[in-house]
Amino acid sequence: MAVITSALPPATAVPASPAEDREAARRVPVQSARLPRYTSYPTALQFSGAVGPDQAAAWMRSVAGHDPVSIYIHVPFCDTLCWFCGCHTRVINTRGPIVAFVHSLIAEIEMVGALLGRRHPVRHLHFGGGSPTILEPEDIDRIFQTLARSFDIGADAEIALEIDPRDVDPARLDAWATAGVNRASLGVQDLDPVVQKAINRIQPAEATARAVAMLRERGINAINIDLVHGLPHQTTDGVLATLDQVLTLTPDRVALFGYAHVPSMKQHQRLIPDAALPGPAARLEQADAAARRLKAAGYVGIGLDHFARAHDPLAVAQRQGLLRRNFQGYTTDTAAAIIGFGPSAIGDLPGGYVQNTIDVRAWREAVAEGRLATIRGVAVDDDDRLRRAVIERLMCDHGVDVAAVAASMGRDPEVLAGAMALIDPLEERGIVLRDGWRLLVPVEMTPDIQRVAACFDAYLNPAVRQLIAAE
Structure with missing residues (x-):
């Protein structure tokens, strides 16, 4: 297979002048800074403590017995902290927290399975994080054995896994493949070493290519790659160079997200100096240029910031008017309910949205006491x-x-x-x-x-x- 190289051409884009930035600010959609991404409605901004464990349990019991459900499992750990990250995760360097997490996750799955009352069919199962690939093979096996006892995961279910190419190895991927994973999303963000250093994510291009090769060797052929524009020191030329190298891997989907710099909410983002960030004009140019390059390469624009090959289920669903949107982004998922497991996980139930506490210890304590860890949500009328x-x-x-x-x-x-x-x-x-x-x-x-x-x-x-x- 083609291998991406780490060598990048020198950046040639000229920084925008203040006047150009003011003009771009008039062109850049106001919602990029102030509006929700509408992965739900009502949005998470409306979640409150008025919805708690008792309400969540009642809504779970109301899922009709014949209705399929989808599952999201949040693994809240990484082995390094990326400074641009906006996810709920924390860095660990020992095995203990993972063992404790898996123990509580299994108990949570069993508790929710009892609330639902029967083994609902599962259409989509998504492992996100953090870094799910931090789990060991025995963890993966135990989790899937528990899921199989509580849910009916069909042979046609999409089982998706978010991957950090820096912490995968053959044994872990063997376990995920044996469990039935058939789609993988790889975080790449940018391949320029200068940008990688600025966001504390050193990920050689060869590591990404090696991870893709190992996935395909195990029959996991549906590959998504996530990129980010608007990162510190990024230029349009650099973004396009990264994209060109990524395209040699022929991913089925490419997501092109805009970096959200919110140091007031994510303190580690303070390690990224404001002066290193592209201005509005540069961000707009990066996004536009990348979208044109993707479309020229045969990818179809999906919704706001996704691109897919014409044969991909997302592109097919879009052509048929069946594309959906939920907290995992654009999807083909039509399940009646989404069940979220793990700290910070969000569920979409018949009566409304629910979210677990983001505090790992509080989540474990709730599960140990035999109650849901729901800390907030919103009813839907x-x-x-x-x-x-x-x-x-x-x-x-x-x-x-x-x-x-x-x-x-x-x-x-x-x-x-x-x-x-x-x-x-x-x-x-x-x-x-x-x-x-x-x-x-x-x-x-x-x-x-x-x-x-x-x-x-x-x-x-x-x-x-x-x-x-x-x-």
């Missing part, structure tokens, strides 16, 4: 479900027939007349095209899709919604 359906179609299809969505749910579209009125200034600027209740966001306006979705977000302050629409 019929108005939320209607708005969620409209927002999801916008985020997935770049367009929506609001009246048709409302009719499918037995609702009068006039209940969304106020939201449609906010579309007017966006329509005037060509961000959205409208024909009655039908909305369409042109491809070139994709970065503005969250702004359109925000018009339907009843939880945003009305003045903020009007400002977003008018900017």
Whole structure:
């Protein structure tokens, strides 16, 4: 197979001037800094302590016995800390915390299985983190044995694994492959050594290529690669050089995320100097150039920031109008409920969203006491479900027939007349095209899709919604 090399051409992009940054700030969608990514609705901003373990348990019991479910398992550990990271994770260098985590995870799975009351079929099973590949083979075997006792994981289920190419080895991958993993997402971010040093993630290109080769040798052929733009010291030339090397590995999917610098929330991001970050003009140029390169290489744009080969299930679902969006991003998952296991994991249940505590010790104590570790969430009513359906179609299809969505749910579209009125200034600027209740966001306006979705977000302050629409 092709091997990516670590050598990169010298960066030639010229830093943007203050005037160029001001112009880019007018072009860069306001939502990139201030709006949710709408992986749910209501969003996590609405979660509160009003939803706790008892409510979560009641919602779990309400999942119909015949309904399939999906599972997300959060492994909250890494062996090194990447300074750009926004995930709930902590660094460990001993085996003890992992042993304790697996023990509690098994107990949590068994407890939830009892609440559900039967072995529900599972369509999607996703291991995220942190770094799930920090688990040892015996951990993986025990977890899957427990899952099999509580759930019916079919042969056609998608079992996805987030991988840090720096900590995989043949024995671990053998265990994951034996367990049934059939899709892997590899974090790459950027291959420029200067950028890697600035984010404390030293990952030689050869390590990524070696991990991909080992996965394919074990029959795990569905490969996703995650890249990030807007990182310190990144340039457009550097981003494209990374992308060109990644494409030699022929991944099925590429995700191109924008780095969110929030040192007030993630203190380790303070180790990244503000002055090293690309300005708005440079970020926009990086994203646009990478999207063009991916499309020229035969990838289809999926939603906001994903790209996939035409044969990939995401691209097929998009063509068929069946693309979905949840906390794992764009997906083909249509399960009636998502069950989250592990610290910080989020579940999507018939009555609303629930989230476990992010504190590993508090999570373990709750499980040991025989109760769910739910610390917050939000109930979902019929108005939320209607708005969620409209927002999801916008985020997935770049367009929506609001009246048709409302009719499918037995609702009068006039209940969304106020939201449609906010579309007017966006329509005037060509961000959205409208024909009655039908909305369409042109491809070139994709970065503005969250702004359109925000018009339907009843939880945003009305003045903020009007400002977003008018900017």
